[in-house]
Amino acid sequence: MTNKPDKPRPAKVSKTVIVGIVILVIAVAIGLFWYLPADKDNNTIANEADSFRIATVESIAAGKVLAQQYCTSCHMLPDPALLNRFKWKNVFPQMGLRMGIKSHRGESYTGSIKGDDLIVPSAPILNDQQWQDIIDYYMNTAPIKLPPQNRLLPIKKELPFFTVENPQNSLEGKQVLGSYVKIDNSVKPARIFVANGQVKKLYLLSAQLKIIDSVATTGPVVDILFDHGNIMICTIGKDLGANSDKLGTITQLTISAKGKMQLAPEPTFSKLGRPVQILAADINGDNKTDYVICEFGSLTGELCWMENIGNGNFTKHVISTLPGAIKAYINNQEGKLPGLYVLFAQGEEGIFHFTNKGDGKFETKEMLRFPAIYGSSYFEMVDMNHDGYKDIVYTCGDNGNATLVLKPYHGVYIFINDGKGNYKQQYFYPINGCYKAIARDFDGDGNIDIATISLFTDARQPEEGFVYLKGTGGLTFAPYAFSSDIKFERAVTLDAGDINGDNKPDLLIGNAYFDFGPFGYNVSEPLFYALKNISK
DSSP states (O other), X not given: OOOOSSOOOOOOOOHHHHHHHHHHHHHHHHHHHHHTTSOOSTTOOGGGGGGXXXXXXXXXXXXXXXXXXXXXXXXXXXXXXXXXXXXXXXXXXXXXXXXXXXXXXXXXXXXXSOOTTOOOOSSOSSXXXXXXXXXXXXXXXSOSSOOOOOOSSOOBSOOTTEEEEOOOGGGEESEEEEEEEEEEOSSSSOEEEEEETTTTEXXXXXXXXXXXXXXXXXXXEEEEEEETTEEEEEEOSSOSSOOOOOOEEEEEEEEOTTOOEEEOSSOSEEEESSEEEEEEEOTTSSSSOEEEEEEOOSSSOEEEEEEEEETTEEEEEEEEOOSOEEEEEEEOOTTSOOEEEEEEOSSSOEEEEEEEEETTEEEEEEEEEOOTTSOEEEEEEEOSSSSSSOEEEEEEOOOOSTTOSOOTTOXXXXXXXXXXXXXXXXXXXXOTTEEEEEEEOXXXXXXXXXEEEESSOOTTOGGGGEEEEEEOSTTOEEEEEOOTTSOOOOEEEEEEEOSSSSSSOEEEEEEEEEOOSTTOOOOOEESEEEXXXXXX
16 A cells, blocks of 8 residues: 555445445354354454454445555555454554554554655545545455365375485584575586575585585675676675665675685675675676666665676666565577566565666566565476476465464465466465475476475474475376474575486575574574485
């Protein structure tokens, strides 16, 4: 939701809408009576029933129209069914504040959003009753409890396609955060990079998982660019958490013949708003290497490119001011300037194609759009059905905000390209908190497989931390996971590459493990896991 200069107009509601909502309100009231005594998990909050009011049909109907009018000015209209009603209560203060509503009927909204870059309109965009109508619409039509996952195929707790290897004990701990992992096949034999975001250190390891060297970094490393022997390290800022700081850096890294790493004394790019990716491309066709940077930001962000003007100097150009740019691909077409495919994961969630029109200008086309509550996390462009067109493998599962609850729509999706650049969903597998997916033919049988990780798993289903979807033909998959004896639950990142030189793709998983507090298990876990491909 964002501010609009025009004054709100009274919502007109048809008799058909009113009749439909009367039926809905009756059903909701019956559901309230039926579900309140139920289990009090994080999806059902029985003791908050006294704060729920059954609104008038007119208020609910007016709220629906107002939501369609105002919420869509900033992002895709969220369906009330995407959250339970008591989680919607956490959303209203944040959305209201963005619309200039600093308090509502005794509840202060100030402080519900933290960040120096928050812009609050000087006057409310909606009056008190209109805002209450929107609240009534969501609170009276949202479910009391979200449905469970619709998982047709259970996850097998076995992994016959890989052997699991751990690094040496010095890379274990009660708190580990593998913020970045990379199998570097630009050299032979392959080498491995692993970043520990908890202690802000980058490790270089051999293919045998032995530490060669390490270097301290200014913050968690979240990306590394390998470009014709040039290596650039991207740090997000002081920590991974959401903030409005401009402390991200991109710094050149050199590695000696003996594997000694050294960071340049000064970053190539600094004062970046939580950068998460850097790419190299000649954006303007002048035969100089420019750089594209995804500045995820927080309330604000940027997708930009740094124009190489020679002698190590660059000029910044902003492609998009949307926050949440999290993953980008260069679109190289013969005879044309390189364009971009980009996933935005904050507010205006979706995948967009940026066509390079020259002179630093880009034309934007929406490819896929998702509700702002989805928590988009990653995408790849892979020809899944072997028809010559690249399809989209997409994950959503970011769940670290005001709507923290298990969401049945979190997981991995496949959108098939019709050959004209239009994409239609053809597959979904539910995984709580799904954070990344890599699609490859791992076992060489001609079918594309999908390796996934999750950061926000259901503690009752720790196998969701790594799910391997083995392609079985068409768009059908058989799900596998670690065996129960491997104590692993969640991950931040994942990479695929050939570690041992046998021409089969292996996997690296960046572990996220925190054992602390009164219920700590006093157990250490490795910073990362290496999965060696043993398929024939």
